Amino acid sequence: MSELDISQVARQTGLRASTLRYYEERGLITAVGRRGLKRLFEEQVIERLAMIALGQAAGFTLDEIAAMFGDSDQPRIERDRLLEKADELDQSIRRLTAMRDGLRHAADCPHPRHMDCPKFQRIVNAAARGALTRSRTPNLTPHPKQR
Structure with missing residues (x-):
């Protein structure tokens, strides 16, 4: 499984590194390690960030989005909430x-x-x-x- 450092994730998603660090602090994404001072993420973080962007575009708060993910990689989206x-x-x-x-x-x-x-x-x-x-x-x- 390939890993991306924070600058690669930022480049691929258009998000600032500070946003990625904030999302990590909020528990929305998780770094799997470090290369020097740079955080490393699994490639799937790109898909998760896309889901976060979709949730935000639909008007969900970051807290609501975090609750949808819980501790798993796959979101648990309540259809009634949608x-x-x-x-x-x-x-x-x-x-x-x-x-x-x-x-x-x-x-x-x-x-x-x-x-x-x-x-x-x-x-x-x-x-x-x-x-x-x-x-x-x-x-x-x-x-x-x-x-």
Whole structure:
């Protein structure tokens, strides 16, 4: 089995050596030894780092990713947790779509002043209610007084 030193792993993955050391400190990867002052890793670390990157891209925290790996090389991914994360991504997509549409409307709005536009006022009110923050899905329906 071939071993890679930390600089080779960094070069192949595009990660900084400091990130690799941090991942090792967090228990996400494990060095198998040293060559001089350089940490050595088994080749499989590349695949594990790819799984970590995938988990992060999906919005999992490093703690959640570490729990998925536990002490084994193969991740134990709870399917219910994947469905929860997919639902969270759906909410983010809806929020970002509403923000994108609001920005496009504001850019193309026919009203001379944005605050004269009922749709723009709904967007501002949604932001004031916190509906455009990460944890909530926007509700851009008009307030009863604006209908």
